[in-house]
Amino acid sequence: EVGGKAANLGELVRAGFAVPDGFVVTTAGYDLAVTGTDLAQLVEAGDAAGIARLFDTVALPPELTDAIAGAYRDLDEPAVAVRSSATAEDLPDASFAGQQDTYLNITGTEQVLDAVRRCWASLWNERAVAYRERASHDDAAGLNIAVVVQRLVPAEVAGVMFTANPANGRREQTVITAAWGLGEAIVGGLVEPDEYVVDRGQSEP
DSSP states (O other): OOOOHHHHHHHHHHHHHOOEEEEEEOOHHHHHTTTSSHHHHHHHHTHHHHHHHHHOOOOOOOHEEEEEEHHHHTTTTTOEEEEEEEEOOSSSOOOOOTSSEEEEESHHHHHHHHHHHHHHHHHSSHHHHHHHHHTTTOOOOOOOEEEEEEEEOOOEEEEEESOOTTTTTTEEEEEEEEEOOHHHHTTTOOSEEEEEEEEEEEEEE
């Protein structure tokens, strides 16, 4: 119902961590938006431009628009991060990190709705489709996507932590990559981050 990213955020909330306030547009919202469209035919044809146009122009059901607008209003309409949370994400054999889109510093109801649409569309962007094919997760019938909308943390420094070293699989090593500014620059590969490997209490820059 909420995809990998939102499910993991829920686990952090349950464990008592400080997670920024927000809400999730569930996979049911995505299903409601695409029902009756020709999305399946566009996907079958590999028409990336057509898929993008569909999500740009599809009329959202009023009940969905009202629910998103109301949830955003309940947050007092702050700057938010709008984050894709696909169901084929954070799997044991494929992370899908950075394959679907995230939008930062989003303000105003119309911008939030637009960012939600773009997150939905990113399930079918060329990068995500190619990654699924390489990872043998190309069953379109089983794919779906939710969207996380969270209060933005105006970070001076942000990063990503891997609890096992992705370069060698060693579980006793934790790898942290970090850079100035918001974390999306790291996830999107836009910067060369600093990297730290923490191994049995030792750190290696």
